[in-house]
Amino acid sequence: MPTPERTSLDAIVVAARELLEADGPAGLTMSAVAARVGVRAPSLYKRVDSREALVQLVxxxxxxxxxxxxxxxxxxxxxxxxxxxxxxxxxxxxxxxxxxxxxxxxxxxxxxxxxxxxxxxxxxxxxxxxxxxxxxxxxxxxxxxxxxxxxxxxxxxxxxxxxxxxxxxxxxxxxxxxxxxxx
Incomplete structure (x- = not known):
């Protein structure tokens, strides 16, 4: 049975936007976003391919x-x-x-x-x-x-x-x- 989805792409983008405002572009990392949405960093890659893709979404x-x-x-x-x-x-x-x-x-x-x-x-x-x-x-x-x-x-x-x-x-x-x- 597949693992249930723990976060949505919308939640990831919101978290990334919050981090961007709080910590600037350098603070917008996959690890920081994963922590903010409550998943491990590897799980984030199921929704977003890379940091570059995340920045584009933001x-x-x-x-x-x-x-x-x-x-x-x-x-x-x-x-x-x-x-x-x-x-x-x-x-x-x-x-x-x-x-x-x-x-x-x-x-x-x-x-x-x-x-x-x-x-x-x-x-x-x-x-x-x-x-x-x-x-x-x-x-x-x-x-x-x-x-x-x-x-x-x-x-x-x-x-x-x-x-x-x-x-x-x-x-x-x-x-x-x-x-x-x-x-």
Whole structure:
């Protein structure tokens, strides 16, 4: 008789996400995840082939959550604020998907597309349908850069970071707005 399943793939991914936030990427090990879900490490491999596959699953789950968060956004500012709020709630996961670095497993493309839908939608409204992708990339690049610097303590020149956020978000959105008749 086969051994009963002691954990699910969903439980494994949740445990991995918790470890990523608590201990960073270095703390996301198969042994640590196995301990968190209450199985021995070899048992974990019945569900997940490798640490790389686990990191990919975490990235995909993160993008799924981000897509759900941004889906209700109807303005560019809501998209920007939604990205930032998500990043502050789950900074390690945000950096995993937005700035993964070389050699870090990435989510499959369909997860990125789902997470980009809101930015594409508001990008089309701002810059016109033919420039939606350009606008979405600009919004995403600005918010990712700002937030990664914010999370990593990169703003060292003084001043109030919240004021910089307001100023930047306002200027980025204004710069992407298509003049009437274009797009």
């Amino acid at each position: 990235a995909e789950a993160t993008l799924t959550d981000l897509a759900a968060r941004l889906d209700a956004a109807t303005t560019a500012r809501q998209v920007l604020d939604g990205f930032r709020a998500f990043a502050h709630e789950r900074p390690a996961a945000f950096q995993l998907v937005m700035t993964p670095g070389p050699g870090v497993p990435r989510a499959r493309a369909e997860f990125g597309r789902a997470a980009s839908a809101a930015a594409l939608r508001v990008g089309a409204e701002l810059a016109g349908a033919d420039r939606a992708l350009l606008a979405a990339r600009t919004l995403t690049a600005w918010v990712a850069g700002f937030v990664v610097m914010e999370l990593n303590g990169g703003f060292q020149l003084g001043g109030v970071v919240e004021e910089a956020w307001e100023f930047g978000a306002e200027r980025v959105v204004a710069s992407l707005t298509a003049p009437p008749g274009l797009g």
